[in-house]
Amino acid sequence: MTTTARGVGARGVDSPGRATIEARTLRSDRWWLPPTATTLGLLTFIVYATVRAFQQQYFFADERYLTPFYSPCVSLGCASEPGSSHFGMFLPDHPLLPYAALTLPFLLLFRLTCYYYRKAYYRSFVLAPVACAVPEPHARQTGETRFPLILQNAHRYFFYLAVLISLINTYDAIVAFRHPTDGFVVGVGNLVLLVNVALLWCYTASCHSCRHIMGGRLTHFSKHPVRYWLWTKVSALNTRHSMFAWITLATLILTDLYVMLVARGAITDLRLIG
Ligand code: FES
Numbered sequence: 001m002t003t004t005a006r007g008v009g010a011r012g013v014d015s016p017g018r019a020t021i022e023a024r025t026l027r028s029d030r031w032w033l034p035p036t037a038t039t040l041g042l043l044t045f046i047v048y049a050t051v052r053a054f055q056q057q058y059f060f061a062d063e064r065y066l067t068p069f070y071s072p073c074v075s076l077g078c079a080s081e082p083g084s085s086h087f088g089m090f091l092p093d094h095p096l097l098p099y100a101a102l103t104l105p106f107l108l109l110f111r112l113t114c115y116y117y118r119k120a121y122y123r124s125f126v127l128a129p130v131a132c133a134v135p136e137p138h139a140r141q142t143g144e145t146r147f148p149l150i151l152q153n154a155h156r157y158f159f160y161l162a163v164l165i166s167l168i169n170t171y172d173a174i175v176a177f178r179h180p181t182d183g184f185v186v187g188v189g190n191l192v193l194l195v196n197v198a199l200l201w202c203y204t205a206s207c208h209s210c211r212h213i214m215g216g217r218l219t220h221f222s223k224h225p226v227r228y229w230l231w232t233k234v235s236a237l238n239t240r241h242s243m244f245a246w247i248t249l250a251t252l253i254l255t256d257l258y259v260m261l262v263a264r265g266a267i268t269d270l271r272l273i274g
Contacts, residue, residue, distance in 0.1 A: 013135040024135065031131040038124035042117075045249045052256055053098040060084040061262035062269050064176045065189045068196065069256050071165075071172050075099040083180060086171070103165050110162040113155035115208045116242045156209040166197070166204050173197045185274030189262060196248075196255040203244035206237035 013021075025031070052069050059070035060081035066073065070084070077093035078085040091101055098104055111117055122128050129136040144152050173193040179185045204210070215231025218224055237244075261267045 025131075025133055027131070027133050031134055035124040035127070035130055038120045041246070041249070042121065042124065045253065048253055048256075052260070053100070053104060054095070056095070056099060058260040058263040059099065061259045062187065062189065063180050064178065064185075065193065065259045065262065065269070066172050066176070067256040067259040068169055068172070068200075068252055069104070070099045072103065072168050073099050074102050086175065087168075103168070106158060106161045107165060110155070110158040111245075113152045113158055114245065115155070116245045118152060120242075120245075156212070159204070159207050159209040159213075162204050162207075166200050169197045169200055179274065182274050186272045187269040188272070189258060189269045190272075192255050192258045196251045199244065199248050199251050202237060203241070203248045205234060206241040206244055208238065208241070210234055211238050 049069060052067075056077055059067045059073070060083070063083050066084055070078075072087040073081075073085040074087060074089060075091045075093050075097065076089050078089050078099055091097060091099075123130055126138075127136055128138055128141055142149075144150055173190070173196075176190055176193050177184055177186060211231065211234045214234050215221070215227055218227065221228040221231075258267075262269045
C-alpha cells in the first residue's frame with residue numbers, strides 16, 4: 001500500500017472516492033517481468049554504446065567498414081584510420097569527445113524522445129506506472145505538460161535529423177563496397193552493414209512523427225493520393241515500431257561488434273566477391 005495519507009489532497013490510488021484496498025496490487029501474474037527485462041535491455045545498450053563511443057579504437061576495419069557508432073567520423077583522431085572520414089575532420093581529438101560527437105547526441109535524443117521508448121523507460125526506470133493495476137510510487141504526476149517532459153514534443157525535429165543520419169549510414173554502407181586497392185568487393189561485413197542500415201530505416205520510417213508528416217492534418221485523403229499511399233505504408237510499419245526499436249538496438253551492437261572484431265584481427269572478414 002502507498003504511504004500517502006488518504007483523503008482530501010491525496011492523489012493517485014489514495015484519492016478520495018477510490019476503493020480502499022490494502023494489497024499493493026491484486027495482480028498475481030508476473031507483471032514485474034516486462035519492466036525488469038526492459039531495464040536490463042536498455043542498460044545493456046547504454047553501457048555498451050558508452051564504452052564503445054569513448055574507446056576511440058577498432059572503429060574502422062578492412063579499410064572500408066565504419067561502425068555506426070563512429071559515423072560520421074569528424075574528429076581529428078579519425079586520421080588514425082585513413083579512409084574512415086568522408087565529411088571532414090574538424091573536432092578536436094580529446095578522450096572525452098567521441099569521434100562521432102556531431103551525431104551521437106541527436107541519435108540519443110531521437111531515441112530518448114521516441115514514443116515507444118518513453119513508454120518503456122517511464123515504466124521500467126521511473127515506474128510511472130510500472131504496470132497496469134499496480135500503483136505507482138509517485139504522489140504526483142504531471143505527465144508531459146510541464147518542464148522538463150514537455151520537451152519530449154521536440155521529437156518530430158529529432159526525426160528530421162535522424163533521417164539525415166540514416167542517409168549518412170546508408171552512404172557508409174554503399175562506400176564500404178569499395179576497397180582502396182582491391183576495388184569493388186563484397187564481404188560478410190557488407191551484408192552486416194546493409195542489414196543494419198535497412199533495419200535503421202525501418203525504425204526511422206515507422207516513427208509516429210513520420211506517420212504524421214505523411215498523412216497528418218489532411219481533411220481529404222482522396223485529394224492527396226501520394227501522401228495517402230505513403231501514410232498507409234508508414235502505418236503498416238508503425239504497427240511494428242516497438243519491434244524495430246528493440247531489433248535495431250541489437251543490430252547496432254552486433255554491427256559494431258563485427259567491425260570491432262575484424263579491426264582487432266580477432267576474426268577475418270569473409271570475402272564473397274573480389
Ligand atoms: Fe519512436 Fe519516433 S516514435 S522514433
